[in-house]
Amino acid sequence: MNFEFTDEQKDIFAAVKEFCDEELKPQAQEVDRRGEFPWDNVRMLGELDLMGIPVPEEYDGLGLGFLEWTVIGEMLSAACTTTGAVYGAHVLCVYPIMLFGTDEQKDKYLRPLARGEKIGAFGLTEPMAGSDAGNVQTRAELVGDEYILNGTKLFISNGGEAEIYVIIANVQPERGTRGMTAFIVEKGTEGFEFGKDEEKMAFPSLPNRELVFQDARVPKENLLGRERRGFRVAMETLGLGRIGMAVGAVGLAQAAYDAAIEYAPTRTQFGQPITQFQAVQFMLADMATEIEAARWLTYNAAWRKDQGLDFEKEAAMAKVYASETCNRVASKAVQIHGGYGYTKDYPVERYMREAKLFDIVEGTSRQPPAQRSPEGLKCYKSKYESRARKDT
């Protein structure tokens, strides 16, 4: 058992920390206020090699693990939640191509994604396929050398800004998950348009857009993996996605805690800084403890993934615990700021609004319990594995 990072990891994280402190954090409030996709930040992520961390070096990535990706994502999210979310959504396009892509597909799509020259997005969610990811209605039909896609995706992070999309459609909707098929779709493809950009409670600068497919013509060679094996692509991607959500939540919780610990000693009431009051000390201590627990759950899930061990249960636990932690911590951070915390002069009101996202996305906090308890996990796994097995 060793909880220490290697010297190389420490050097890498120190470089990212410096970048976060100097470039991302000072701009974070402005990024949120502007309501525009943070292209400047995203370009910098590319220049610093942060967009292809787990991608093998032969495809222009860094060839590092998901643990490194996790720790760096946490720092990005703590510095600028929106930029962290873009980084998290991007990998959900990178990873399935890395895992299931042909050499040609990797050459064409993985390289520019890893170099950060192009941004990726992952399109699974539909009006009727949220937590129930198997219920995808978007239709794909092979006509000659092209698949014709019809349907609508919803809430797609990076939608509209991303140039490369991994889309889960269905070649045989009547067969449910066994008809699901993954495709790589480029922005600009005929019949592929962007619909409504959702107006949300927070993250105005992060697009969550509708993807509309109306007889969209996707070349046959853009089939990702094999036909009717899309459910596995989706499940693999969502497994990583849960770690990603935990990463974002831990980063946000840390940012909220940092804001509280910076503010509290400067605030005097009844003739002393409020940190002298035990009630405030207890709050800060609880916040720190929960963040630490959430962080190690998350690191553990990422580490297990890197080791090739089962990590789905751990990822689900981390996702749920970290998202609930960030909601509690952000709320307490506002509490510690008092009236000022309710204003837009301080970032904590934003953190509190942003935190709710993590409770809801990538399987709501009320869904993964089925995957967290040993029995629930067994049911969940047998249900999905039997589907997956029949697929292969």
Place this chain on the structure above:
Amino acid sequence: MNIIVCIKQVPDTTEVAIDPETGTLIREGVPSIINPFDENAIEEALQLVEKHGGKVTIITMGPPQAEEALRQALAMGADEAILICDKAFAGSDTLATSYALSRAIRKIGDFDLIICGKQAFDGDTAQVGPGLAEQLSIPQITYAIEVEVENKKLRVRRLLENAFEVVETRLPALITVVKQINEPRHASLRGVMKARKADIPVWTAEDVEADPLRCGLNGSPTNVVKVFSPQHEYKGEILEGEIQQVTQTLIQRLQEAKLL
């Protein structure tokens, strides 16, 4: 073009503690960084090489831990780094330092341009760059804010107190750069990973064939008598009374100060 950048590792603070006994800096517990102006020097070298081709070599004279500063420079994208390190160099003042650097540069041999930061953050002397140019008998242009290279000719805009001055010279030459010349880049992760594995040669006084009498304390005529942070006192005076009287007093004061 081949560019050599001379850097210095300095304590990461402007208000370093000073040992009252010896008058020297207390370095324990203070994290070290690349002298900020030297980061501008590295950035300028990288930009010139990106434009004109060639390579960037970083050198520093310092204790073994100065290797860390060299690795940071490599992580930014420099091609090679050399540490000049020997007990014989301990206690070097700016003269002995520029001598030691000049010996190392003679050993490197082939170069077109040397870039230094305008001064170090800790000593603030701004002497090593110019001293080095003298030791090597090459032209020097200090306080560069803009640099252009064309046909072995160097054109530099200098930042002076109240003006810019544009100076041209032939290469090889030495320039020192000011903070405003560029925005130093962050190290990329690929750079960090490469820098970790890089081989950094350590050159001793013997390696660079330095004259022992011109090294370290032997070669340093400077004697530090006392080092201290000056107390800044900005005292304004508010003149009160009738407007005419105040105006007259003000004019009188300004005339006394020979400002009117």
